[in-house]
Amino acid sequence: MRVIVQDTPFDFGQEAEAFASGRHDMGAVVTFTGIVRDLATGDLDAMEIEHYPGMTQKALEKIAAEASERWKLGDVLVIHRYGRMTPGDKIMMVATAAPHRKDAFDAAEFLMDYLKSRAPFWKKEHSAQGAGWVAAKDEDEAALDRW
Template sequence: MPVRVQDAVFDAGAELNAFTGAVAGAGAVVSFTGIVRDVDGGLRDMLIEHYPGMTEKAITGIVAEARVRWDLADALVIHRFGQLAPGAAIMMVATAAPHRAAAFAAADFLMDYLKSRAPFWKKEVTAEGADWVAAKAADEDALDRWS
C-alpha cells in the first residue's frame, strides 16, 4: 500500500507497470492519473502545499479505509506538491483486486476522498494574479455516496 507525496515528476506508465508487476492475487488493476488543467485566463502554474507527515498519514488512512471496504490486493497513491505546470501529472491512484468491480469502486472512493480530505492547498497562478482554490460543494457531495 505505497503512499508517496513528492515534488518529483513521475512516469505514470512506469509506475503502473511496476505496481501491476508486483501485485499478487489480482485479476484487475484500475488506475487514474490526474493532470493539472488550464483555467480561463491561462494558468501559468499551480502551487501545491502540504504539511509533511500529516498529509501522508491522512492519505494512508484513506487507503486503509478502502482496504476495509473492498477486497484489495494492493493500492498505490502518488501525489505531487510544489510548482506544477499545466499538463503535468499531479497525482495517481492504482488499485488491484481479485475482481474489477472492487478495483473500480476502490479507485473511485480514493479519488473522492483524496479530492476532499487529503490536506493539500492549491494556488492557481495566472497573468492576472494568484488565487487559492476553494473547496467545491460538488466534491463534498460526492462523499455522500460512500456513507
C-alpha cells in the same frame, strides 16, 4: 500498500507497470492520473500545491488503509505531488488491484473523491490575473456522500 507524497514528477507508465506486474492472483488493476488543467480562460501559468508533510502522509495512509478494509483489494498505490506544476503536469496517481473489477473501480473512485476534497493539500493558481487559492467545490464534497 504504498503512499508517496513527493515534489518530483513521476512516470505513470513505469509506476503502472510496476504495480500491475506479477499480479497472478488479481483480476483487475485500475489506475487514474490527475493532471493540472488549464483555466477556462487558458492562462494558467502554474499551480502550487502546499501541504504539511507528516499530517499529509498519515492522512493518505489512513484513507488507503480504509479502502483496503472496505473492498477486497490486493494492493493500493497513491502518489501525490506538491510544489509548483504547470498545465499538463501529473499531480497524482491512484492504482488499485483486486480479484474482481468492481472492487478495484469502487476503491479507486473512493480514493480519488477523498483526494479531491479531503486530503490536506492547498492549491494556489497563478495566472496573468494574479494568484489565488482554489476554493472547495460543492460537487466534490457531494461526491463523498455516496461513500
